[in-house]
Amino acid sequence: MTIARLHRPAAVGAAVIAGALILTSCSSGTSEPEGSSSGDGGEMTDPVELTLLTGTVELNVQIAEAVAAGFNEANPDIVVTVDASMPSGSEGDNLLKTRLATGDAPDMFWYNSGSLLQALNPDSQLLNIADQSFLSNVQESFIPTVSTANGTYGVPIDVAGGGGIFYSIPIYEELGLEVPTTWDEFVANTQAIKDAGYDNALIQSFGDTWTSQIIMLADYYNIYNEDPDWADKYTANEAHYADTPIALRSFEKMQDLADEGLLNKDFASLTFDQALERMANGEGAQYPMLMFAIDTMVDLYPESADNIGYFAIPGDSASANGLTVWMPPAIYAPADTEHQAEVLRFMEYVASPDACAARLDAGVAAGGPFVVNGCTLPDDVPQAIKDMLPYFDNGNTAPALEFLSPIKGPSLEQILVEVGSGIRDAGDAAALYDEDVKKQAQQLGLDGW
Template sequence: MTKTKLIALMGASTLGMLMTASAVQAQQSGYLSILVDNGPQSIATMEAWAEAYKAMNPDVTIDIEVRPGGGEGDNIVKTRLATGAMADVFSYNSGSLFQAINPTQNLLPLTDEAFQDGVQDSFKSVVSAGGEVYGAPFAPAMGGGIFYNKPIYEELGLEIPTTWDEFMANNEAIKEAGKVAVIQTYADTWTSQLFVLSDFYNVLAEEPDFAEKFTANEAKFATTPAALRGFEKLQEVAEAGYFNADFGAATYADGVRMIAMGEGAHYPMLTFAVGAIAETAPDYLDDVGFFAQPGDSAENNGLTTWMPDSVYVAANTASPDLAKDFVAFIASPEGCDVRNEAVGATGPYMVAGCELPADVPPSVSDMLPYFQEGGQNAPALEFLSPVKGPALEQILVEVGTGSRDAASAAALYDEDVRKQAQQLGLEGW
């Protein structure tokens, strides 16, 4: 991306702010290599950051290298770290996959960098090892919860629920009005997991050390009442007859269309679906809102979050100060503004001072209170534990279809988890 293209992309206001920032900060010089995955948004974002940073620091040269995603990309990252051939700065997963790249040996600690003061603690927790913080957010966070159709809520005079009982009461009112209360899309089996995965904030509210005990084989879903509740909630909704008639054959694409066009009132889903709604039903984007999956206490209402990928600095970088300064720029309000202009606003940032444009979809703005001061959010279990059994989605399809109850499903999942933990070689299994 050329500087001319960047200026057109960013607009005068953002560029002016960046140039003002560069006037008060000491300019950097040197060379940086960067490795990023081949996702179109990832590439566009990193290119925009690099060009903006070079506009502020004309004596800096930055080369961006692109790697594949998925398992092939994982192997490239691990191999380059192991052989000392990693780029100075690179983007990669947070959470359990971050732990798998031996961060204490391969990464440069960023714990004491000033920019970390503005990074949310919930993100720091998924890029930390050995008492050090190693990353900065690469993108906004996602939430796991409930999309809802705003016209249906307005028509029936419903309020956003903050407890599970309130949610179920809303479902009953929607069903009585002859509408689909809860959309399920089991043709894409992964979508069956949301009632369980999105409930993890509520698990932590009652069992703050569940993730540690779960990883150490000291706590189970079937024998921990707070963890069992997610399975029970799915069973309750299924038994109440709140699903769409074709839930066994409906796809994720069907679910996105249905929630947008008012063919159903609720769709449990991750907020990345905002992009799918914008692409497939743009005229209905403003008709979709979002709220966290409620627990049993309104006072502890909060959002289970899926943390973004992170930006890291290789331990053997030849330019540690420059690399850390570039990462600090990424994790700044100016860096967030550049990303907004490059790829749009897709969710709340994990960095203080980062603002979203005024015209974000309602489902994005609905997430913000959970991240603002006084808000409540916590990472999904997969960001606090390396253990996740591969059969969860199939097990939950059985619960949703009524062929298995919540208690036996949780016990079966605990067995699935045991096999996976043993494969990982975890202690205590």
């Protein structure tokens, strides 16, 4: 998964989601999407060459190359080549915007779903695929993340993932702890682990400041569960973190951990990679993180597949227990592509179980549910992934705020480091962050700002 707003470094993105797939087969080459063409009576011609632009994150490149290879084998009249040269973060965003605006965009490109897509002006610059029948293969929950009121523009190229807390199953069993379903239970568990002599009862890794955001961002399910329209109000400047009690709780939870002294002693300097190693080798008891990190832990210590569990950021009531979800990125094309028929054939393939099979056959595993119908996960995925799936099965999920609102202030990670370090209290932090988002909202030209 590509986390649109966390902007992980490329080295971090290479350590992503593990598992395997059992797939139902389906032929993607037997029918053509609307607007496509099969050639001129079977005469031998040179294949049409298409370029798929991706970033440099290793897993993303592996997925793209596996899917392209599977497509090329099934469609010898088209050759898709992966160009893994797009920079990470805002540099890549700006480069893509420039290429689209100047007519220099590649045939297709890998990009975020959700609110960041709106900055590409999709209605004027991207190929509208709303009338393509292959979209019926894509789960309905994904479609809004690649759509505007006027069209749909992308097909999912990876899996969905959750935000929550990894925990050590052996430590929980040793201390007789139950998986918490309320925040108070979670704090009590953490205190019990610390009292038992574990220095890493709850790991934070502010040496990589982006990791400070996990608890706050992954708490969004609890806001959504109380007020499903909060994101719209937030975007319209009608609701804010500081004046919405359930939203303020996302900051207060960080303060709770600081006030109780529950973090590892080296939280200020510990890095993401070091935190994962502590969890993997059994030193760490709990670590707030996105699901993609399970792959690194299993690589470091294979026993992590059975020893690491996962649960969502708890709310204040056990009846409001659910998971915040990051939707997968997508494949898009510029509106003025010279090879529309061939691009649509590739998109049709991406939105099929055949593309999942190509990924699996290439040894590129998945660590969350696919949003393409017909792609399922087997029983032997890591325990952390098994723990995540019931939230999806029971419908207790909500998309992360970044898929519902374009507003995210640039200073969030630094603000949360201050809260987690005990430097700033939750109320001040929420008010500061509400001010932080104003400039961005005004730059986007949003109504109400």
